[in-house]
Amino acid sequence: MSSAQAVASVPGAEDPLGGPSARVAALEVVNLQKRFRRAGGTVVKAVDELSLRVDPGEFVVLLGPSGCGKTTLLRSVAGLEHPDAGKVSIGGQTVFDSERGINAGPEHRNFSMVFQSYALWPHMSVFNNVAYPLRNGRPRPSRSEIREQVNTALQQVGIAELADQYPNQISGGQQQRVALARAVVKGDDLVLFDEPLSNVDAKVRDQLRYELLAMQDRLGFAALYVTHDQAEALQLADRVAVLGEGSIRHLGPPGEVYSRPASPYVANFVGTANTLQGRVVTSDASEVVVETTLGQIVGPPPSAADLVDGDDVMVMWRPERTTTSSQEQATNSWPATLVRSSFMGSYIEDLYQADELSLLVWRSEGSGGVSDGDTRWLTVEPADIRVLKQD
Numbered sequence: 567m568s569s570a571q572a573v574a575s576v577p578g579a580e581d582p583l584g585g586p587s588a589r590v591a592a593l594e595v596v597n598l599q600k601r602f603r604r605a606g607g608t609v610v611k612a613v614d615e616l617s618l619r620v621d622p623g624e625f626v627v628l629l630g631p632s633g634c635g636k637t638t639l640l641r642s643v644a645g646l647e648h649p650d651a652g653k654v655s656i657g658g659q660t661v662f663d664s665e666r667g668i669n670a671g672p673e674h675r676n677f678s679m680v681f682q683s684y685a686l687w688p689h690m691s692v693f694n695n696v697a698y699p700l701r702n703g704r705p706r707p708s709r710s711e712i713r714e715q716v717n718t719a720l721q722q723v724g725i726a727e728l729a730d731q732y733p734n735q736i737s738g739g740q741q742q743r744v745a746l747a748r749a750v751v752k753g754d755d756l757v758l759f760d761e762p763l764s765n766v767d768a769k770v771r772d773q774l775r776y777e778l779l780a781m782q783d784r785l786g787f788a789a790l791y792v793t794h795d796q797a798e799a800l801q802l803a804d805r806v807a808v809l810g811e812g813s814i815r816h817l818g819p820p821g822e823v824y825s826r827p828a829s830p831y832v833a834n835f836v837g838t839a840n841t842l843q844g845r846v847v848t849s850d851a852s853e854v855v856v857e858t859t860l861g862q863i864v865g866p867p868p869s870a871a872d873l874v875d876g877d878d879v880m881v882m883w884r885p886e887r888t889t890t891s892s893q894e895q896a897t898n899s900w901p902a903t904l905v906r907s908s909f910m911g912s913y914i915e916d917l918y919q920a921d922e923l924s925l926l927v928w929r930s931e932g933s934g935g936v937s938d939g940d941t942r943w944l945t946v947e948p949a950d951i952r953v954l955k956q957d
């Protein structure tokens with residue numbers, strides 16, 4: 567990587583007309599591509615023609631299974647990986663452009679990064695770890711400014727009293743707080759996170775998530791945050807980008823990704839879903855009807871009018887969108903036998919069997935009054951049905 571190359575301004579970033587569309591992105595990735603050649607010669611497309619924009623102050627979460635390219639994308643943004651093609655700009659500065667031969671080194675890119683392994687200096691105290699980016703930054707603040715900024719950052723993550731300790735003297739959760747303090751101390755507008763909470767235990771993780779959100783509210787940085795934990799993604803994100811094999815399969819607010827997933831891949835990866843295969847019988851402006859092993863299922867009108875009669879589709883709905891009754895309802899109602907009820911803490915998960923098909927129903931505790939072996943009618947409103955073309 568050639569760090570000597572200049573950091574260029576993005577053409578058009580200063581739009582004389584102003585307005586929201588002219589807002590400079592905190593991060594813009596355009597048609598980024600990164601391939602790896604594995605031992606043996608096979609080529610993996612780790613990042614495949616991927617484009618993504620993160621606005622100032624926005625929290626975007628990259629969610630996807632192991633090996634789908636999350637870390638490679640983050641490392642490409644950071645300048646730790648040399649992509650094959652595409653562009654990256656941070657705060658309006660082009661830091662990578664394959665066509666123009668621009669590839670700024672990490673030290674010339676304005677961002678901070680938090681890793682899964684806390685990556686603290688073991689021979690430095692907590693204070694000196696957090697002060698490190700300030701002492702090595704340009705311009706370098708005065709000693710008293712450094713002291714003040716480090717103390718503020720340590721207070722923000724609730725570990726001011728640990729300033730003189732060394733990393734091996736504090737817990738994993740505390741070490742990750744040090745890493746967070748170090749990431750925000752310089753006040754960068756973009757912070758990259760690669761699974762920062764996956765090494766801390768569940769309770770500390772929940773707490774750190776809230777603290778991270780509070781810190782982001784206060785400081786206003788934009789975040790690109792990698793996780794493979796869907797609950798974490800839904801909780802933290804302004805927008806979630808669901809990745810599969812190096813490309814974005816769905817980018818949208820958490821509620822949209824959960825309720826209206828773009829494809830079977832997204833539906834299966836985010837949340838729990840009841841799914842079955844089917845074929846479109848009719849599709850018009852008012853509804854879509856799909857033939858399935860449960861009979862005909864009615865769904866809402868397809869949004870993009872992209873379903874035609876005869877299409878092979880996947881029908882899906884969420885367990886909490888199912889109601890049960892002792893009588894058949896007018897639409898989307900099927901008899902099923904309760905196999906097992908599981909207490910899940912905040913809800914009950916009922917597993918039903920409808921012929922060959924297993925279906926999950928979530929209900930609140932105290933509702934229902936069903937016993938194993940009972941037969942009930944399961945009903946789903948057409949509006950809660952998603953009909954998705956096969957990937």
Ligand SMILES: Nc1ncnc2c1ncn2[C@@H]1O[C@H](COP(=O)(O)OP(=O)(O)OP(=O)(O)O)[C@@H](O)[C@H]1O
Nearest residue numbers: 602603604610612631632633634635636637638794
């Ligand atoms: N240096 C490398 N050499 C060869 N292949 C690599 C290299 N780095 C990553 N890959 C491959 O690129 C793909 C994407 O890897 P990446 O580490 O970005 O995945 P990830 O989504 O971060 O996964 P995880 O959730 O397990 O961290 C994988 O198939 C991986 O095997």
Ligand SMILES: [Mg+2]
Nearest residue numbers: 636637638760
């Ligand atoms: Mg990774």
